[in-house]
Amino acid sequence: DADVTQTPRNRITKTGKRIMLECSQTKGHDRMYWYRQDPGLGLRLIYYSFDVKDINKGEISDGYSVSRQAQAKFSLSLESAIPNQTALYFCATSDSGRGPRGSAQYFGPGTRLTVL
Amino acid sequence: QKEVEQDPGPLSVPEGAIVSLNCTYSNSAFQYFMWYRQYSRKGPELLMYTYSSGNKEDGRFTAQVDKSSKYISLFIRDSQPSDSATYLCAILRDNYGQNFVFGPGTRLSVLP
Numbered sequence: 001d002a003d004v005t006q007t008p009r010n011r012i013t014k015t016g017k018r019i020m021l022e023c024s025q026t027k028g029h030d031r032m033y034w035y036r037q038d039p040g041l042g043l044r045l046i047y048y049s050f051d052v053k054d055i056n057k058g059e060i061s062d063g064y065s066v067s068r069q070a071q072a073k074f075s076l077s078l079e080s081a082i083p084n085q086t087a088l089y090f091c092a093t094s095d096s097g098r099g100p101r102g103s104a105q106y107f108g109p110g111t112r113l114t115v116l
Numbered sequence: 117q118k119e120v121e122q123d124p125g126p127l128s129v130p131e132g133a134i135v136s137l138n139c140t141y142s143n144s145a146f147q148y149f150m151w152y153r154q155y156s157r158k159g160p161e162l163l164m165y166t167y168s169s170g171n172k173e174d175g176r177f178t179a180q181v182d183k184s185s186k187y188i189s190l191f192i193r194d195s196q197p198s199d200s201a202t203y204l205c206a207i208l209r210d211n212y213g214q215n216f217v218f219g220p221g222t223r224l225s226v227l228p
Contacts, residue, residue: 004159040124042204042220043160090159104150105206105216107159 003027004108006091012114019078021111023091031094032074033105034058034066036087043090049074050096081115088112117142122205122219131228135192139205139219142186148208149181151190154221155201163203164190195226 004025013019023032034046035058045058047066055066063085065077078085089112092105122139129135137151147168152160164179166172166188172179178191188207192199202221209215 040220042120042122043206043216043218045216092159104162104165106162107152109159110157 004091004093004106006089006108006111008111009109010112012116013081014116015080015082017081017115019081019113021076021089021091021113023074023076023108025072025091025093025108027093027095027106029093029095029106030071031096032068033092033094034064034074034076035090035092036060036085037090037110038087046076046089078113078115081113083115086113086115119143119209119217120205120207120219123222124220126223126225128225128227129195131195131197131226133195133226135195135199135224135226137190137192137203137205137222137224139188139207140186141188141207141217143209144183144186146186146207146209149179149188150206150208151177151179152204152206152218153201154204160204197226197228200225 007022030051033048035043037043044060046064049055049068052068067075088110090110091108094105120141149166151164153163154160166179166181169181169183176193180189202223204221205219206216
């Protein structure tokens with residue numbers, strides 16, 4: 001987990017507030033991802049980025065936006081938080097240079113977000 | 117039908133038992149399969165990675181893929197209390213490396 005760090009680790013906020021979650025990695029990987037995890041639903045992809053200029057929506061991108069500030073930094077924003085965005089959020093990285101066999105993702109420790 | 121299905125458990129076993137964790141999937145084109153372990157309040161960590169059918173062994177862990185049945189398994193031999201965690205299966209939907217589908221995870225408790 002030390003190679004992929006997330007801040008903050010915990011956040012409680014109110015409906016309508018803007019929230020930013022940050023992710024940094026020292027693995028040298030080019031690909032970065034944001035997931036949310038909800039009980040019984042598994043991990044679901046919000047956004048992914050293949051490099052600084054390549055950002056793509058995942059399966060549940062509505063209500064979220066991202067910014068890839070550098071190869072090592074990828075932030076997730078909730079422009080106007082709502083209670084059903086309460087979840088555990090994970091950043092992950094992977095290395096495209098190894099093709100499909102190297103597509104295994106490495107996760108950060110997570111951010112527990114509560115929207116009241 | 118869901119792309120990936122996994123019994124959420126919880127599964128409780130005594131220390132030293134052999135544990136079998138399983139996932140089924142719907143798309144016969146899937147080729148790359150992974151198992152992640154997630155401890156409480158931690159991010160998932162890659163445990164095993166397999167391609168196509170067959171078995172792969174790593175210490176006490178064995179990953180098995182049966183493509184004909186669309187069934188993947190993770191076996192843990194001589195289970196330890198430190199194996200208590202949630203185990204997630206993950207399947208790569210394509211060959212480009214970014215499109216994963218994760219199972220919801222099976223929560224395992226190994227009792228001393």
